[in-house]
Amino acid sequence: MAEINPKYHELDNEMRERKLDESTPVSLLEDVKHKGRVWDDLCEEYGVDNPDPPWRITLEATCDMLAGGYWETFNVCKPKEERNPEEEEKKLDAVERRWEEDKLVEKYYEQVPFPERQLLALAHTMIRRGLFDEEELARRMEEVDQRLNSA
Amino acid sequence: MAEKHKPAPMVDEVSEFEVLEIAVRELAIEKGLFSAEDHQRWTEYMHTLGPLPAARLVAKAWLDPEFKKLAVEDGVKASLEVGIDWVNSMPTHFGTPSDYCNLRVLEDTPKLKHVVVCTLCSCYPRPILGQSPEWYRTPNYRRRLVRWPRQVLAEFGLQLPDDVEVRVEDSNQKSRFIVLPVRPEGTEGWSEDQLAEIVTRDCLIGVAVPKPGKTANDPRPVRPAVNPYHH
Numbered sequence: 001m002a003e004i005n006p007k008y009h010e011l012d013n014e015m016r017e018r019k020l021d022e023s024t025p026v027s028l029l030e031d032v033k034h035k036g037r038v039w040d041d042l043c044e045e046y047g048v049d050n051p052d053p054p055w056r057i058t059l060e061a062t063c064d065m066l067a068g069g070y071w072e073t074f075n076v077c078k079p080k081e082e083r084n085p086e087e088e089e090k091k092l093d094a095v096e097r098r099w100e101e102d103k104l105v106e107k108y109y110e111q112v113p114f115p116e117r118q119l120l121a122l123a124h125t126m127i128r129r130g131l132f133d134e135e136e137l138a139r140r141m142e143e144v145d146q147r148l149n150s151a
Numbered sequence: 152m153a154e155k156h157k158p159a160p161m162v163d164e165v166s167e168f169e170v171l172e173i174a175v176r177e178l179a180i181e182k183g184l185f186s187a188e189d190h191q192r193w194t195e196y197m198h199t200l201g202p203l204p205a206a207r208l209v210a211k212a213w214l215d216p217e218f219k220k221l222a223v224e225d226g227v228k229a230s231l232e233v234g235i236d237w238v239n240s241m242p243t244h245f246g247t248p249s250d251y252c253n254l255r256v257l258e259d260t261p262k263l264k265h266v267v268v269c270t271l272c273s274c275y276p277r278p279i280l281g282q283s284p285e286w287y288r289t290p291n292y293r294r295r296l297v298r299w300p301r302q303v304l305a306e307f308g309l310q311l312p313d314d315v316e317v318r319v320e321d322s323n324q325k326s327r328f329i330v331l332p333v334r335p336e337g338t339e340g341w342s343e344d345q346l347a348e349i350v351t352r353d354c355l356i357g358v359a360v361p362k363p364g365k366t367a368n369d370p371r372p373v374r375p376a377v378n379p380y381h382h
Contacts, residue, residue, distance in 0.1 A: 038166070057198055057282075059172050061190055064193055065185035066185065091184075098288075114288070118288075119175070145170045
């Protein structure tokens, strides 16, 4: 019988030691979760049959960019200790991000469909890791909203 | 009688999720986590990806025993014949860190069925298969497939006889997999285009088998889990 990749258990231990399994709800994201209209509902209302929202690919690209490897290709394949240390604090390792996504979805976003749940988990992770804070994100969302809805 | 849907070709509404996606991206760029140009180039590249090249690879392998041999021995080299250069065609011009390293083509036989998973995260052969489906990312699939492969395949609607061995391949940072299923009966004399049409994404992951007339993936899963994943 095949088994779960043993690296998952190592990752699990490492992330728990770093207390990345601990989290509190982010009120801004809770608001989006409760008030946001998911793609499935919009498709139903507008009669659109594209299974994915137009922002799914840009979200995926953001995740890839945050891993920092696509433009320094061998970085991600390298063990962490061999990567460029000055750049590491800016990166969000893909495997760690997915681990956190699993945990955050389980805890807060399980009822949210995909890819909306991926987006909420990514924003949650970035806030938790201090890549930006909740207030900054709230302000930027207001700006984006005004820009898109004033056209 | 009132129409059920408004006759609109697109969603004429900006959702909070769309706003959030843009805000996250813009802040990341502003903070110097990546550049807008890199993001745009990568997004444009990602928009070109989908499952068709992998389907074509399988169809070619069904028609050409020499190509099948090449595909099984060297998936990256065989991919060139369906227009996928795992190394040089990326926007980086030197491959991608999580996808480029190695593609293995897993050949099914009447007595052996392969199925692909990533138990660690959700590694997927994106250059040749596009974006992974939602269910492929879920702990439910990733945890349970390795333990109860027959049950999970049955939930996808694929019932396998007891004398067929099921082999689960676990993707990792250096290897990606696609399944080369058995060519189904009833496809004798078909062209490469016809054959490629029945090789769906799910067949290439291994949770379905090709059938004449079936050209789309089913909504998944089709049956409830027997042993659901518990957190």
